[in-house]
Amino acid sequence: MLDFKNFNLNSNILNAIKKQGYKKPTPIQAQSVPPLLKGNDLLGIAQTGTGKTAAFALPVLHHLMEERDAAGPRVDRSQGRPIRALVLTPTRELATQVHVSFKAYSRCTKLRSTVIYGGVSQNPQVKFLRSGTDIVIATPGRLLDLMNQGHVRLQDLSWLVLDEADQMLDMGFIHDLKKIVSQAPED
Ligand code: AMP
Numbered sequence: 001m002l003d004f005k006n007f008n009l010n011s012n013i014l015n016a017i018k019k020q021g022y023k024k025p026t027p028i029q030a031q032s033v034p035p036l037l038k039g040n041d042l043l044g045i046a047q048t049g050t051g052k053t054a055a056f057a058l059p060v061l062h063h064l065m066e067e068r069d070a071a072g073p074r075v076d077r078s079q080g081r082p083i084r085a086l087v088l089t090p091t092r093e094l095a096t097q098v099h100v101s102f103k104a105y106s107r108c109t110k111l112r113s114t115v116i117y118g119g120v121s122q123n124p125q126v127k128f129l130r131s132g133t134d135i136v137i138a139t140p141g142r143l144l145d146l147m148n149q150g151h152v153r154l155q156d157l158s159w160l161v162l163d164e165a166d167q168m169l170d171m172g173f174i175h176d177l178k179k180i181v182s183q184a185p186e187d
Helices: 011-020 027-037 052-070 092-105 123-131 140-148 165-170 174-182
Strands: 085-088 113-116 135-138 159-162
Touching: 011 052, 011 092, 027 052, 052 085, 052 092, 052 159, 085 092, 085 140, 085 174, 092 113, 092 135, 113 123, 113 140, 123 140, 135 140, 140 174, 165 174
Parallel strands: 085 135, 085 159, 113 135
Antiparallel strands: none
16 A cells, blocks of 8 residues: 655655555545656546545655755745745646645645735735745736736746636636746746
């Protein structure tokens, strides 16, 4: 039986999984986590409720922890805390859910995450961004607004997740997505 321990995840992340009460990886996690830990790109398809969020969140958090430990070349701490992972979602409800999951899985680490979506005042979001965050979970429209105002810079991004990409395309986010991706490092 495959166990989370087989993934060789960062021990702080493994502790959080234990605290969540997860006993073993779901099929989408068993298939996605190993290639993502190797740094590969991945296109995953699974029904809702099958553990999709952890399938991408755990490897992303692991890499951010490893980069932090190794003080990776891209991470210049004198510039504050750059955004290193971005998760885009079609709706604010999904963004909020994904944020809750990231907070749970990173509870034993010092990584910071924030959620950004439209339809509410941008001021608290800008304030949080100024204080520094490793991970941003966002809907495309508000993120682009904040990028255009200079509140979000993506030049240090290492990880990009398009959650429910099919729905984002159905909702007409393709132009926003292209603009956002064009501001991220090519690799
Ligand atoms: P998701 O598909 O990511 O929305 O996850 C659906 C639900 O499954 C959430 O309540 C998760 O906390 C839970 N979950 C995710 N991975 C596991 C796992 N390996 N074992 C048990 N529950 C899990």
